[in-house]
Amino acid sequence: MLTHIERISSARKVIESLLRARKAVRIYPDNSPIAAKAVNDLYADLLTLLAFQDRISLEIMQDAILFELEEIFHSASQENNISLFLFRDGIREVTFKKGLTREEVLGFVHVVSSDRAREGASDDIVTRMWEHDFKHIRCIVYETEMLAAAETRESAGGCRPEVRDFPAELSRAHKDAFSKKEEEDKVPDVIEFSDEDLICLRKEIQRNRADRTGKCLAVALELFVLAETQQEYGEIENIMNKALDYALTKGQVDILADFFIKVKTAYMDTARNPRFKEHLSRIVSFFSSERFLAKVGSLLDGGLRLDEETFGKLTRLLDKRSIPILIVLLGYLDSIFARKTIVNMLSEIGKSDIAAITEALDDGRWYVVRNIVIVLRKIGDKEAKRHLLKIVGHKDPRVRREAVKAFAQISGGEAMDMLSKALDDRNQSVRQAALGALTDLNILPAKTLLLRRVQSRSFVGRDYEEKKDYFHALLSYNGDDVRELFGEMLLKNSSFRKTKNDETRAALAYSIGVKGEKGFLPFLYQLNDSKNDIVQRAAAEAIRKIEHGH
Amino acid sequence: MDTERKEISVNSSDLSVKERVSGLYAGMVAFERELVERVTSGESVEVKKAKRLIQHMVDMITDNEPILLGMALSENRFEYIYRHPVNVCILSVSLGHMIGLCKKELAELGLVAFLFDIGKPLVPAEVLNKKGLYDENDWRAMKRHTAQGFKAVFGVKDADELLIRAAIVSFEHHLHFDLSGYPEVSHIPKQDFYTRIVAIAELYDALTAPLSYAEGYRSPDHAVRTLLQKAGKELDPVLVRQFVSMMGAYPVGSFVMLDTDELGIVVEPHAVFLKRPRVLVLSDEKGGPIKPFIAALSKRDENGRYLRTIKKTLDPNKYKIDYASFFNRRTPRPSAHS
Numbered sequence: 037m038l039t040h041i042e043r044i045s046s047a048r049k050v051i052e053s054l055l056r057a058r059k060a061v062r063i064y065p066d067n068s069p070i071a072a073k074a075v076n077d078l079y080a081d082l083l084t085l086l087a088f089q090d091r092i093s094l095e096i097m098q099d100a101i102l103f104e105l106e107e108i109f110h111s112a113s114q115e116n117n118i119s120l121f122l123f124r125d126g127i128r129e130v131t132f133k134k135g136l137t138r139e140e141v142l143g144f145v146h147v148v149s150s151d152r153a154r155e156g157a158s159d160d161i162v163t164r165m166w167e168h169d170f171k172h173i174r175c176i177v178y179e180t181e182m183l184a185a186a187e188t189r190e191s192a193g194g195c196r197p198e199v200r201d202f203p204a205e206l207s208r209a210h211k212d213a214f215s216k217k218e219e220e221d222k223v224p225d226v227i228e229f230s231d232e233d234l235i236c237l238r239k240e241i242q243r244n245r246a247d248r249t250g251k252c253l254a255v256a257l258e259l260f261v262l263a264e265t266q267q268e269y270g271e272i273e274n275i276m277n278k279a280l281d282y283a284l285t286k287g288q289v290d291i292l293a294d295f296f297i298k299v300k301t302a303y304m305d306t307a308r309n310p311r312f313k314e315h316l317s318r319i320v321s322f323f324s325s326e327r328f329l330a331k332v333g334s335l336l337d338g339g340l341r342l343d344e345e346t347f348g349k350l351t352r353l354l355d356k357r358s359i360p361i362l363i364v365l366l367g368y369l370d371s372i373f374a375r376k377t378i379v380n381m382l383s384e385i386g387k388s389d390i391a392a393i394t395e396a397l398d399d400g401r402w403y404v405v406r407n408i409v410i411v412l413r414k415i416g417d418k419e420a421k422r423h424l425l426k427i428v429g430h431k432d433p434r435v436r437r438e439a440v441k442a443f444a445q446i447s448g449g450e451a452m453d454m455l456s457k458a459l460d461d462r463n464q465s466v467r468q469a470a471l472g473a474l475t476d477l478n479i480l481p482a483k484t485l486l487l488r489r490v491q492s493r494s495f496v497g498r499d500y501e502e503k504k505d506y507f508h509a510l511l512s513y514n515g516d517d518v519r520e521l522f523g524e525m526l527l528k529n530s531s532f533r534k535t536k537n538d539e540t541r542a543a544l545a546y547s548i549g550v551k552g553e554k555g556f557l558p559f560l561y562q563l564n565d566s567k568n569d570i571v572q573r574a575a576a577e578a579i580r581k582i583e584h585g586h
Numbered sequence: 587m588d589t590e591r592k593e594i595s596v597n598s599s600d601l602s603v604k605e606r607v608s609g610l611y612a613g614m615v616a617f618e619r620e621l622v623e624r625v626t627s628g629e630s631v632e633v634k635k636a637k638r639l640i641q642h643m644v645d646m647i648t649d650n651e652p653i654l655l656g657m658a659l660s661e662n663r664f665e666y667i668y669r670h671p672v673n674v675c676i677l678s679v680s681l682g683h684m685i686g687l688c689k690k691e692l693a694e695l696g697l698v699a700f701l702f703d704i705g706k707p708l709v710p711a712e713v714l715n716k717k718g719l720y721d722e723n724d725w726r727a728m729k730r731h732t733a734q735g736f737k738a739v740f741g742v743k744d745a746d747e748l749l750i751r752a753a754i755v756s757f758e759h760h761l762h763f764d765l766s767g768y769p770e771v772s773h774i775p776k777q778d779f780y781t782r783i784v785a786i787a788e789l790y791d792a793l794t795a796p797l798s799y800a801e802g803y804r805s806p807d808h809a810v811r812t813l814l815q816k817a818g819k820e821l822d823p824v825l826v827r828q829f830v831s832m833m834g835a836y837p838v839g840s841f842v843m844l845d846t847d848e849l850g851i852v853v854e855p856h857a858v859f860l861k862r863p864r865v866l867v868l869s870d871e872k873g874g875p876i877k878p879f880i881a882a883l884s885k886r887d888e889n890g891r892y893l894r895t896i897k898k899t900l901d902p903n904k905y906k907i908d909y910a911s912f913f914n915r916r917t918p919r920p921s922a923h924s
Binding site: 160162163166167169177202203205206207208209210211212213216222223224225226227229233236237240241243244245247248249251252254255256257258259261262271272274275278279282298 | 634637638641685686687689690691693733736737740746747750751753754757758769771772773774778779780807810811814824825827828830831835841843847849858859860861868869872873874875897898900904905906907
């Protein structure tokens with residue numbers, strides 16, 4: 037047995053552990069070591085006390101918690117005060133009973149850790165406790181409504197019709213019953229249920245668990261159609277906004293997209309009156325509003341994934357008013373995925389207003405400009421060419437790289453001059469992009485340019501990786517001229533800049549291997565005997581790849 | 587437990603349950619009265635209070651279903667306008683419990699059922715209280731109460747999942763299972779699951795209410811017959827079957843004459859046989875009061891014949907037979923007179 041002082045000390049420890057667990061659960065997920073330890077500590081402290089008694093009853097005051105009439109917690113603060121938190125919801129006593137499990141303790145910590153401001157005022161503590169249905173944790177709640185009910189019951193009872201003499205009434209009923217004719221019997225004796233009934237019911241219960249916001253919005257739209265007065269339109273518009281806000285808070289972008297399709301269809305109905313259209317147009321514009329799009333952005337940043345269908349619906353429904361807002365989002369969204377989604381949206385919506393997109397090329401932030409360039413490339417409108425040409429000279433290589441790709445893709449053969457210059461860019465990634473673009477162009481001038489570059493005296497001085505990129509590009513074009521040139525290059529054993537020359541041959545052998553070009557095998561066999569280690573190894577590897585495929 | 591004759595024991599723990607049931611029912615009626623007043627005057631309503639009451643109700647239904655059901659079905663029809671939503675709430679949650687909804691869903695269903703007719707007080711009083719037949723304008727005004735209910739729910743507080751469900755049920759409760767009711771809709775493919783439950787409970791309570799839409803007394807099995815007739819058209823057929831199976835042909839609180847000429851009150855339906863509930867026998871074969879006992883009508887003699895069968899039903903209100911009074915009082919009323 038513990039003494040009173042020891043029990044009080046243990047109870048204080050329970051409250052301290054509870055506060056620590058509350059804090060830990062608010063910050064960390066349940067499976068994190070910190071949260072798990074905090075909950076384990078609380079559980080252990082409760083069990084320590086429960087080892088000596090059947091229950092631990094904590095009396096909840098506004099600014100204190102009592103145990104066996106002793107104050108074991110006190111706080112006058114309005115913020116983060118556990119006693120006030122429980123007291124405010126009507127809880128006056130919390131009891132932990134013998135048999136308490138760790139799951140129950142964790143559930144309890146979750147209940148007292150909830151942030152009502154964030155999770156909605158309807159999630160009161162008593163409701164949460166009730167929903168958990170703890171077997172070993174009980175609350176006593178101050179029930180004002182139940183007290184009121186008792187009073188009402190008395191007063192309601194007083195209003196009831198006067199109770200008459202019971203035996204006489206019974207006798208009267210008995211007598212009347214004999215004069216009453218027999219009732220028709222049309223009710224079956226037994227109701228039978230088929231398996232199909234039960235399966236159907238189970239499915240309905242399952243379906244019922246899905247969210248109802250979409251349905252609520254559909255009802256609101258029905259009411260919009262039925263509305264007659266200005267006041268009614270206003271009221272329903274207000275309800276729609278509330279439901280839209282709720283859906284937005286819950287991240288239900290798919291529901292919003294579906295609803296918007298319905299709204300837009302109703303809006304396009306020419307038979308509707310102007311008042312109907314006026315109110316509905318405000319709902320329509322909600323979807324291009326900063327509030328809506330900023331929320332979508334933050335949801336994407338928070339990890340929301342839009343499936344292809346939802347993305348398609350949403351994007352089709354946005355209009356060009358949303359372009360500047362989406363561009364602003366590109367400036368502050370953190371996740372790559374979120375930015376990528378916005379880029380894809382802009383690539384669709386921007387088709388109707390290229391000028392609004394190109395304006396953002398003047399943005400001072402390189403990452404915004406780069407994303408806008410990607411948008412322009414995806415749109416592929418020739419109108420963007422002149423803007424992109426300016427960006428090819430952007431100070432940031434990451435922007436230049438995208439601009440080279442975009443300009444080449446949009447301009448085709450007209451991009452040759454730009455690409456030729458880009459092949460000499462001071463940044464390798466830009467040069468690489470230019471090579472890729474020249475490969476993709478698949479036109480003779482591009483091939484000629486590449487051949488010229490490879491044959492130039494300066495080529496041998498480029499680094500190993502870049503040489504490979506050139507060879508890859510030319511091998512994609514192929515042709516007699518390429519084969520002839522490469523054959524010569526493979527066997528060229530010059531003593532002038534020998535190391536660089538050998539490196540070029542090795543790069544070419546490697547590229548041939550990757551491409552699986554069998555026609556070069558005789559050359560490669562010869563190189564396989566080379567005394568130069570790099571060349572021999574590259575040739576051997578290429579032979580293996582061509583002959584064995586790996 | 588199937589006993590032919592069982593003395594009623596009113597021990598102290600039973601008494602507290604019955605008192606709590608009675609207190610809860612009164613509390614819900616009081617809250618409904620307050621709700622109507624607030625909705626009519628455009629004031630906001632505290633949902634938390636309703637939630638607490640419904641949580642108590644769910645606990646009681648899952649623990650003592652027949653008592654609360656009986657309370658709903660045979661409580662005096664005084665102030666029916668306030669009692670009707672409470673009864674619908676109790677019947678809906680009972681059906682929800684029967685079909686296996688979880689505790690959280692039962693509380694959800696309870697609240698939406700409680701608020702289902704929140705638009706009704708907004709119908710002009712001259713229409714609501716009209717004694718004669720409704721003309722076209724009256725019907726128009728009456729039919730608008732579902733839309734008004736939808737709007738009124740959003741006036742209760744900001745949208746959340748629970749309120750959204752309540753608003754939907756309020757809008758759809760006259761729509762019918764086959765969508766043939768009102769209001770006419772074009773964007774709603776089917777009635778919500780909760781609406782289908784509430785619609786059954788609503789109709790059943792209206793059909794068994796002697797002072798509501800119909801004049802005079804109708805036997806409880808009439809309500810069951812009507813539900814079965816409307817199954818598949820106005821009402822969900824699977825849920826109707828579940829409901830009828832739960833209630834039996836003679837629901838708790840029915841005042842009946844047995845083929846032994848004894849009088850009694852139905853206290854508990856049979857799990858399978860609709861017409862074989864347990865009956866609290868109040869009189870002997872001559873109509874004289876006796877010390878009440880419970881008789882299971884499913885019980886047979888050695889020849890396989892049922893010992894007792896319901897012969898007729900009587901209007902309990904006509905004879906002031908108040909089901910609740912047999913459980914509310916510390917001393918059962920019959921024994922006070924015996």
